Amino acid sequence: MVFKTILVDCDADEAVVHRLKLAVALTDRFGAHLIAQHARPPFVAPTITDSTFPMDDLYRAYESEITGQQSVAFAAFNKAIKGQAIAAEWRLADGYSDSALVIAARYADLVVVGQRPPAPAGPTSTPSDLAETTALASGRPVIVVPHGGVSTPPGKKIMLCWNASRESTRAATSALPFLKSAEEVIVLTVDATQSSSGHGSEPGADVALWLSRHGVKVKVQREMSPDDDVGNVMLSRATDYGVDLIVMGVYGHSRVREFILGGASRSMLAGMTVPVLMAH
Secondary structure (H helix, E strand, O other): OOOOEEEEEOOOOOOHHHHHHHHHHHHHHHOOEEEEEEEEOOOOOOOOOOOOOOHHHHHHHHHHHHHHHHHHHHHHHHHHHOOOOOEEEEEEEEOOHHHHHHHHHOOOOEEEEEOOOOOOOOOOOOOOOHHHHHHHHHOOOEEEEOOOOOOOOOOOEEEEEOOOOHHHHHHHHHOHHHHHHOOEEEEEEEOOOOOOOOOOOOOOHHHHHHHHOOOOOEEEEEEOOOOOOHHHHHHHHHHHHOOOEEEEEOOEEEEOOEEEEOHHHHHHHHHOOOOEEEEO
């Protein structure tokens, strides 16, 4: 797995500067091509309108708002790439940001999105569940950037959350470019039990051996969750170990357009303070 095309969601939220900064740094590190995509949502006419608000006025207000958001996002993109020796392009997509990003992600190796903010600072057309929707629906690894940003690019000390599932296998494989260059990788298992169809006789040992054959500097840490809150255990250990990147599988299923996440995934996305690379 190599990252040769990196896609970043470029909305008008003030936190876009953080994910653009990280996306540019990763593009430079991996010699990749960067695509910054901004989505323009369609105009939706109200089903019932007051005659005091003509349709033309409503459409002009819509155009003014989305044009303003586009200008803000484009300015942030230009500022992020200024003076950088990377290949980068700006792309506009007509449609809702979640569906547009999922489609574009199928032609990228890595997607960079932002963490759901505690409260939007201003009007935005970006759905609050964009990160999890993209990870669950695109088939691509997604890096979620904390809404407060990061001081240094991630990948020096990594924690791989491992439960011997298909999703965690997918995440570990997708993260190999990071894992192979890390100074230390901690394989964390929580409440792991021996199983012929999952963990071996020593939970975490099998994946550690596989990673070591890739040249990864790895150690295994086994933990228990007394209150069954696996997500909080992972967050606590990430802080204790001082990691700068968390790798995990994201779990969920679709119900029409609603995605239901597992408890650990929800806890991680809500409480993360370092980037999280997740895959489904």
